[in-house]
Amino acid sequence: xxxxxxxxxxxxxxxxxxxxxxxxxxxxxxxxxxxxxxxxxxxxxxxxxxxxxxxxxxxxxxxxxxxxxxxxxxxxxxxxxxxxxxxxxxxxxxxxxxxxxxxxxxxxxxxxxx
Amino acid sequence: xxxxxxxxxxxxxxxxxxxxxxxxxxxxxxxxxxxxxxxxxxxxxxxxxxxxxxxxxxxxxxxxxxxxxxxxxxxxxxxxxxxxxxxxxxxxxxxxxxxxxxxxxxxxxxx
Numbered sequence: 001x002x003x004x005x006x007x008x009x010x011x012x013x014x015x016x017x018x019x020x021x022x023x024x025x026x027x028x029x030x031x032x033x034x035x036x037x038x039x040x041x042x043x044x045x046x047x048x049x050x051x052x053x054x055x056x057x058x059x060x061x062x063x064x065x066x067x068x069x070x071x072x073x074x075x076x077x078x079x080x081x082x083x084x085x086x087x088x089x090x091x092x093x094x095x096x097x098x099x100x101x102x103x104x105x106x107x108x109x110x111x112x113x114x
Numbered sequence: 115x116x117x118x119x120x121x122x123x124x125x126x127x128x129x130x131x132x133x134x135x136x137x138x139x140x141x142x143x144x145x146x147x148x149x150x151x152x153x154x155x156x157x158x159x160x161x162x163x164x165x166x167x168x169x170x171x172x173x174x175x176x177x178x179x180x181x182x183x184x185x186x187x188x189x190x191x192x193x194x195x196x197x198x199x200x201x202x203x204x205x206x207x208x209x210x211x212x213x214x215x216x217x218x219x220x221x222x223x224x225x
Contacts, residue, residue: 031211033213040122040217041217042201042215042216042217042218043157043201043203043215044215045212045213045215048210048212050210050211056210058212090156090157094211096211100205100211100213101145101147101162101203101205101211101213102147102159102162103157103159103213104159105156105157105158106156107155107156108154108155108156
């Protein structure tokens with residue numbers, strides 16, 4: 001089954017404790033992206049990757065890191081989480097062509113930083 | 115700058131028709147997408163318009179006017195399961211396929 005998986009689905013952590021949210025897709029998509037979604041603000045892109053070893057900042061990259069060592073995986077790293085990073089996070093993937101807007105989303109990770 | 119506007123919330127009756135509008139001002143345009151998102155779930159792709167006109171897909175249709183920077187999503191024969199948020203997104207030309215997202219329209223269906 002074609003899918004994007006994220007782990008964990010729910011995470012409660014404390015300020016400053018490093019964490020990683022994993023994302024994996026099995027559709028051989030070149031393009032992968034991380035979003036955060038907050039009430040009233042819609043989806044905001046954090047980082048995206050056009051292919052292996054190629055990553056770029058989105059609209060709200062501060063406080064986040066990513067890596068793309070393999071085509072299927074695109075982990076999101078919070079080196080020192082803060083309460084303002086409490087949010088719902090989505091990973092998404094797509095082909096890197098005219099179909100790029102047809103993105104497949106993971107189920108989401110709800111992060112709470114206390 | 116990039117901007118996409120949608121109404122925050124709309125209410126409609128089961129069995130009726132509703133039109134959700136989206137206007138955009140972006141530096142470049144390479145297509146417009148509509149997504150549906152049920153509360154607490156991931157967005158799912160609904161439709162894609164790159165040329166002017168109407169694209170029909172079952173009970174859902176999407177319209178685009180590039181000259182006006184305007185799109186709408188038309189939902190017919192509304193069902194209770196259509197209660198969700200509907201997100202409009204524009205893909206920019208020459209932007210590494212970056213999507214700009216609207217804040218979404220929450221659609222409430224009443225019996």
